[in-house]
Amino acid sequence: MAFKGKEDCFGCKMHLQAPYIKCVECSTLLCLHCFAQGYETTSHQNDHSYEVISLDFSLIENTWTASEELTLLDSIAECGLGNWSDIACRIRTKSAEECETHYLDNYINYPQQPLQRILQHTTPEIHNFYRMIPYEPADDPPRPKDDPGQAIDVAQYMPCRGDFNVEYDNFAECDIKDVEFDCEDTNDEELKVAAVDIYLSRVKERCFRKRIIKDHGLINVHKTELTERSLSKVEKDLRDKLKPFAKLRTAEQHEQFIQGLLLEDSLKQEICELQHYRSVGLTLKDSAKIYEISRRERIKHVNKGNMLNDILSLLEDKVACQTWLQKQAISQSLVAVSSFPIPSLGRKPATRLDITGTPGVERLTEEERELCSKLRLLPHSYNHYKQMLIKENQLLGSLKLAQARALIKIDVNKTRKLYDFCVRHNWITRCDN
Numbered sequence: 475m476a477f478k479g480k481e482d483c484f485g486c487k488m489h490l491q492a493p494y495i496k497c498v499e500c501s502t503l504l505c506l507h508c509f510a511q512g513y514e515t516t517s518h519q520n521d522h523s524y525e526v527i528s529l530d531f532s533l534i535e536n537t538w539t540a541s542e543e544l545t546l547l548d549s550i551a552e553c554g555l556g557n558w559s560d561i562a563c564r565i566r567t568k569s570a571e572e573c574e575t576h577y578l579d580n581y582i583n584y585p586q587q588p589l590q591r592i593l594q595h596t597t598p599e600i601h602n603f604y605r606m607i608p609y610e611p612a613d614d615p616p617r618p619k620d621d622p623g624q625a626i627d628v629a630q631y632m633p634c635r636g637d638f639n640v641e642y643d644n645f646a647e648c649d650i651k652d653v654e655f656d657c658e659d660t661n662d663e664e665l666k667v668a669a670v671d672i673y674l675s676r677v678k679e680r681c682f683r684k685r686i687i688k689d690h691g692l693i694n695v696h697k698t699e700l701t702e703r704s705l706s707k708v709e710k711d712l713r714d715k716l717k718p719f720a721k722l723r724t725a726e727q728h729e730q731f732i733q734g735l736l737l738e739d740s741l742k743q744e745i746c747e748l749q750h751y752r753s754v755g756l757t758l759k760d761s762a763k764i765y766e767i768s769r770r771e772r773i774k775h776v777n778k779g780n781m782l783n784d785i786l787s788l789l790e791d792k793v794a795c796q797t798w799l800q801k802q803a804i805s806q807s808l809v810a811v812s813s814f815p816i817p818s819l820g821r822k823p824a825t826r827l828d829i830t831g832t833p834g835v836e837r838l839t840e841e842e843r844e845l846c847s848k849l850r851l852l853p854h855s856y857n858h859y860k861q862m863l864i865k866e867n868q869l870l871g872s873l874k875l876a877q878a879r880a881l882i883k884i885d886v887n888k889t890r891k892l893y894d895f896c897v898r899h900n901w902i903t904r905c906d907n
């Protein structure tokens with residue numbers, strides 16, 4: 475509003491928001507908190523006469539306060555005449571229809587002069603500066619009212635106190651806690667004043683960050699996450715990239731900036747589509763619709779042709795063909811494929827083991843390396859199992875597959891392949907009985 479940002483509290487240096495206190499004798503401005511603490515300076519004492527500066531009185535109509543009138547005029551100047559929905563969002567207490575009717579009736583269409591109009595609707599309360607100020611729950615920062623459990627979703631935020639558990643620059647007060655000003659001792663006074671000025675700048679930065687968190691709605695983490703889930707990937711990425719620039723403008727201006735970039739992106743996409751249509755010789759929207767339908771049909775035919783090529787290339791490999799048919803039956807639910815019984819493919823073969831560079835691989839032949847890679851055996855283990863089979867064969871004169879499986883405690887299929895490999899190279903003798 476018009477009165478915000480122009481005056482600061484003489485005590486805490488924060489921006490004043492109505493209602494606040496003005497000293498009648500020395501014109502010192504104080505917020506309610508500093509006034510309640512009895513703040514004093516060399517020129518201002520807490521027993522001075524004071525007046526309450528408040529805009530909670532009717533100015534033109536009884537249902538509109540002076541604060542709402544100022545917000546209405548400032549919002550029209552920023553949002554533009556006719557944008558009543560955004561203006562109502564800034565006022566918060568009036569609807570778009572009420573804002574439009576009030577402005578047109580009292581500022582545009584009313585035939586009398588504004589001063590005459592104001593005098594007719596002025597109430598006696600406007601001259602009573604010492605009336606009591608009604609208590610209202612503070613909205614800065616917001617506090618969950620209905621569900622206290624919402625405090626869990628708020629990061630380091632205590633709703634009952636309306637403040638954060640850990641402040642930004644939390645130990646700023648430690649630097650000035652021992653600073654004392656003595657009228658008799660003026661040594662290092664400039665240094666002490668500089669330390670206090672630095673502390674005040676750090677406090678202003680803390681308040682500035684709080685205001686950003688509150689204005690941009692970043693306190694309720696759960697609500698923010700739910701909002702981000704409904705956004706598209708393009709909008710979510712754009713908002714993440716522009717988060718560092720949120721502190722340079724208000725929440726409304728930042729949102730308008732993002733919506734403008736999104737509109738620009740959509741317009742670029744539409745322009746690219748129109749350029750593509752023009753490049754293929756299309757000049758009408760109806761022709762573009764027909765072109766899109768034909769293009770989708772053409773893509774379907776191309777996919778069907780690729781599917782047929784896949785089937786023809788997999789006919790020689792029965793296992794691969796069965797695997798492909800199973801995938802198509804599950805993903806596309808093809809009746810023609812799923813109606814026929816598909817044989818089980820059995821156990822999926824294990825991936826080959828790369829034994830390059832392992833200890834003992836240089837003592838193996840190419841066939842032995844191939845066997846170890848296929849059976850996923852290290853050269854050291856392979857040589858150990860091989861020597862066990864050869865020694866047992868020398869003791870018994872021959873060796874059965876069951877005896878080899880009892881001797882080597884590994885997978886039975888691996889034992890069978892290792893047994894057949896040794897028999898094929900005449901390292902052991904197969905027992906026929």
